[in-house]
Amino acid sequence: MATTDDVDRPGAQHWVPEGGDVDALRDAAPACRGCELWAPATQVVFSEGPAQAAVMLVGEQPGDKEDLAGEPFVGPAGRVLHEALAAAGLDPEQVYVTNAVKHFRFEQRGKRRIHKTPLVTHLRACVPWLEAEIAAVRPRVVVALGATAARGVLGRTVAVGTERGRVLDAGGRAVVVTAHPSSVLRLRERAEREAATAAIVDDLRVAAGAAAG
Numbered sequence: 186m187a188t189t190d191d192v193d194r195p196g197a198q199h200w201v202p203e204g205g206d207v208d209a210l211r212d213a214a215p216a217c218r219g220c221e222l223w224a225p226a227t228q229v230v231f232s233e234g235p236a237q238a239a240v241m242l243v244g245e246q247p248g249d250k251e252d253l254a255g256e257p258f259v260g261p262a263g264r265v266l267h268e269a270l271a272a273a274g275l276d277p278e279q280v281y282v283t284n285a286v287k288h289f290r291f292e293q294r295g296k297r298r299i300h301k302t303p304l305v306t307h308l309r310a311c312v313p314w315l316e317a318e319i320a321a322v323r324p325r326v327v328v329a330l331g332a333t334a335a336r337g338v339l340g341r342t343v344a345v346g347t348e349r350g351r352v353l354d355a356g357g358r359a360v361v362v363t364a365h366p367s368s369v370l371r372l373r374e375r376a377e378r379e380a381a382t383a384a385i386v387d388d389l390r391v392a393a394g395a396a397a398g
């Protein structure tokens with residue numbers, strides 16, 4: 186079995202307008218050919234939220250619903266996220282929401298599209314968009330939702346379990362890591378889901394505190 190693939194991934198940098206504000210980035214993203222994920226996807230899913238925001242949330246990649254809608258976190262994981270934001274006292278309209286990888290990676294099985302976790306090479310290819318967004322939005326705190334996002338934001342592997350819920354530093358920028366909201370959806374028991382959501386809420390409160398302070 187091959188451990189690497191031979192797909193060409195030049196990375197997004199060539200398509201990212203230098204010094205662009207969020208509107209310029211959004212306008213440029215559909216043309217990106219930084220990796221192969223654009224081809225089978227419906228569209229690029231860039232971001233939602235104000236052009237400048239104190240809190241930036243970073244997910245992994247769009248899912249099936251997001252790919253169709255063209256907006257991040259509109260599916261089941263988004264419901265968990267919005268509930269957690271409200272419980273942490275963060276207004277969903279005031280936060281900037283994006284993903285580490287901007288196209289949906291999936292496997293077609295009959296009529297169904299099954300989510301596939303992006304490879305590290307996809308993350309590396311797409312991360313220039315995220316870096317440009319951070320530079321444009323200038324959030325006081327970046328919240329990484331899950332290990333893939335945390336790797337994109339911090340540029341290293343991150344163990345969410347041990348690093349979540351405190352203020353980390355990424356080149357002078359405050360970063361808080363928490364679990365991905367879809368990890369809540371995979372839990373079978375209601376009590377487990379409630380506890381996992383409460384843990385995300387705790388982490389988001391830490392982020393809200395860092396943004397306010």
Ligand code: URA
Pocket residue numbers: 244245246247248251256257258259260262263284367
């Ligand atoms: N999961 C993510 O990481 N991002 C989305 O936009 C939706 C689900």
Ligand code: SF4
Pocket residue numbers: 196197214217218219220221222223229286287288307310311314
């Ligand atoms: Fe470009 Fe990212 Fe889409 Fe790949 S996933 S084509 S790097 S926007």
